[in-house]
Amino acid sequence: MANTSSRTLRLLSLLQTHRYWPGEELATRLGVSVRTLRRDVDRLRELGYPVEANRGVDGGYQLAAGAALPPLVVDDDEAVAIAVGMQAATQGAIPGIEESAIRALTKVVQVMPPRLRRQVDALRAVTVPSGFGQYAGPPPLEPEVLIVVAQACRDSERIEFGYTGHGAAATERHVEPHRLVPLGRRWYLVAYDLTRHDWRTFRMDRLTSPRRTGARFAPRKLPGEDAAAFVRAGLKERQAGYAVEVVVHATAEVVRARLERWATIEEIDAGSCLVRMNTDSLDWPAMALGSIGAEFEVRSPPELITMLAEWSARFGRAV
Amino acid sequence: MANTSSRTLRLLSLLQTHRYWPGEELATRLGVSVRTLRRDVDRLRELGYPVEANRGVDGGYQLAAGAALPPLVVDDDEAVAIAVGMQAATQGAIPGIEESAIRALTKVVQVMPPRLRRQVDALRAVTVPSGFGQYAGPPPLEPEVLIVVAQACRDSERIEFGYTGHGAAATERHVEPHRLVPLGRRWYLVAYDLTRHDWRTFRMDRLTSPRRTGARFAPRKLPGEDAAAFVRAGLKERQAGYAVEVVVHATAEVVRARLERWATIEEIDAGSCLVRMNTDSLDWPAMALGSIGAEFEVRSPPELITMLAEWSARFGRAV
DNA sequence: GCCCTCCGGTCAGTTTCTGTCCTAAATTTG
DNA sequence: CAAATTTAGGACAGAAACTGACCGGAGGGC
Structure with missing residues (x-):
């Protein structure tokens, strides 16, 4: 001392x-x-x-601020805040930092005393996940799963887990994890499957109860260039998602003030503009359109039209 | 070395x-x-x-995980992720950790090289703030303002800033900052006003361009017990907010699956339940009700009824 | 049983650390 | 402008530590 x-x-x-x-x-x-x-x-x-x-x-x-980052000496509460915040960030709350966030998260969690981990778990229960509309978007991912797999990737440690493929039955897998890739609003694991003897991509939200085996391995070379490229190549199923296009009868200025961050807005004339957005869920375009408070017409997708008609009827009956 | x-x-x-x-x-x-x-x-x-x-x-x-937290050795990207995540957390993205988050944030920012601070600023620009509906809630707070004031509180350093009180004209203040208090979805500064010679509470979103004077001071004792209590006592204007109560004609189970995190759900009978939530903005209750896909009746507030009627009409005309 | 790895003791030489001087320089206060 | 305060940093001696080399041991995996 x-x-x-x-x-x-x-x-x-x-x-x-x-x-x-x-x-x-x-x-x-x-x-x-x-x-x-x-x-x-x-x-x-x-x-x-x-x-x-x-x-x-x-x-x-x-x-003062310097060229290098000194080690951060944080207290318990701060560590919990960082852990919870990074968990939210890995779920896509802040686009673009998912990967750094998961690395920071594994670092914090790795050295965190159990009592703090319990606090983090307790807080997670009351946490509003990332954006709204999330619950109708990709299924929420257990941070625990993400952390275990991320640690295994970092430490080159084999893992086993249950996996329910696209419409397939649940299978048990034994793999050498390589990289975690956030793509769109989902996480994918690129790993070498020890049963199939080949590289595979796994969707993290379909993966259950990963277990570290304790067996370490010498990392293999991924055939392609990049793990992210590998995931993209293997993605047969295109992102479902909707491309929403709506003409709103309000000035571009007004619409921008509300939607600038989530949509691209093109002015058509002084009194109307074209709003485009891509989304997994139609709920929040509906909310956005409602909250603008102006007349509009939906150009696409047809599903949005159907949905709005249905909401309109239901809201009408409710009041 | x-x-x-x-x-x-x-x-x-x-x-x-x-x-x-x-x-x-x-x-x-x-x-x-x-x-x-x-x-x-x-x-x-x-x-x-x-x-x-x-x-x-x-x-x-x-x-391994131990009793004490070791200093966190983070790299550049991780530091940026932490800073951005903590900024989001201070804005109420995760209730309950605002204070720890602002402390962690000041720590990171304080030692962060300028190039990383620029990255953080750039990322903030594209960040989806906390929950949706935020833009209709409290005015977003410049993280920069929060950080400067938080540092001054921590270091017992006098600050000056512009302040536009409730319906009053803009004034220039010179204070000894004492504590930052998150309350509801807002931040308040408790400080000793050097011009008025008394303790005051300032709403952080009404405070502009805080400047550190470099003058340090010996902390005074706050008359009341707690800074948070002091803020609550001084809050004449009650939180606006809406208390939403809706009867939804669906099983409690179904509704819970969708809304559990944001609302309290009480079962009325096998086919309907009572949903309560408190919110600043009526947009997202509307969206929630729409997305459940079940019939419902609004009990309160009346504003929600008016709004839904209006949305219904507008959606109807749009399709 | 064998190999690989961590474990910890001892020892001698070297290095570093610490407290106590000291003077210098910068900055605020009167 | 002078005094007071506070950091800066050199010199020195004694104490403490660190380091590498060597050793036999112990535990785990094949």
Whole structure:
């Protein structure tokens, strides 16, 4: 405990939790002389962490932004927040960061004491998943499943799991996991199937109770170039999804203010514009159209027309 | 660079990025003998980080979950993911973790190199905010504002900002920030106003361009017990919000499957149930009711009835 | 039973660390 | 402008540690 490296770590932690510290206080907290504290600060600086110092009255030390990221010293609550947030992110709440999020998530979860994992589980139960419309979109994925598989990928460890293929019966698989690929709003696992002796793509939401076997393997080379390309190539079933096209009788400006983030909007004339969006679920285009508060006509898909007619009738009966 | 503590940190980092390492490889990477590596591992264990070791063929070291959280060694992408995720979390995407999220966020942002901050900003632009219906709910809050104020709270640093009170003119404030309180779906700042010489509560979404003055202060004691209580007491304007109550003619089971997470469902009889939810925006109850696909009657609020009638008419004309 | 890997003791030489001086430099305050 | 405060950093000596080399042991997998 009286170690130098431990102290350096504690110093880093102090600098992260409270930005500004006078030298004397830091020295007292760490139980060393001020001179040694200065040396510790020097050490941190040599390691690339930019500790800034102010002289004079009310001087002190603070950690600035540097070229490299220092290790994050987080407390329990913060770790839970990160874990829960990263779980949400892997579910597509924030497009584009799914992969980084799953890596961060495995790191946090790996070192998390059990009591914190329980907190995370408890919080997950009350969490609003990603966007709305999610529940009608892809089936929600157990974060637990994702984490186990991600860890196995990272550590080159064989896993077994149950898999229910497209309309097929449930089978038991034994594979060497290679990469996890987020595509569209789904996760896919690229793995070498040890029973079929070939590379396969598995949809993560069809995969149940993965178990780590503890057996490690030397990673094979994937035949294609890229795991993502491999998944795309193997995707026979096209993304279902709907391409929605609607003419809204309102100025493009008004429509943009509401839908800019979720749809592309083209102005037709001063009083109307064309709204396009791609979506798995028709529920939220309906909601979007309702909430704009303007007249509109649906160009496609026909399913949306049917659905709106049905909603209209039902809403009419309800009020 | 050849330091012991630096090496210990690097070892910790290695153990976090790739779970399983043979001792020899670790030793080579760290540039020390195997014996010294073993001593380093011992050091980590003494610091409370449980490094497990496997003997025999294919043996190696791995980091397990322990009692304490080790410093998280994250790479650039992961840091960006954490920052973006925590920003979303502070906006109420995941109820209950706002405060921890803002603390984690300030920690990450504080040490983040500028190039990564730019990435975070770029990602924020394309981010779908928290839940849908958000855009009709509370005005979105600039994460930048939240971060600046949170840092100032943490570091006991005076700030200045513009504030547009409830129906009042814009004023310039100079305060000693005390605490940030998430309440409902909004953030409030409890601070000592240096012009008015009294404690005040500020709604964060009405606060513009906060500037850190660099002047630190000795924290005063808040008169009441709790910052959260102080905010609640000062809240004259009640949360607008709607309490939605709807009878749905479907089995409770079916409705639960769809709405369990966002609403409370009470069974009335075998064929109908009562759905309650609280929301700022009526759009998404409408969408939820539409997507269930069952008949229903609205009990309250009257605004929902009006809105549904209007939607019904408009949908009818559209198809 | 054999091989591979981690485990930990001992020892000597070297390095580093620490506290106590000291002076210098920067910055705020009066 | 001077005083006070606070970081910066050199010198030094003693204590503490770290390191590599060597060793026999122990546990796991084939």
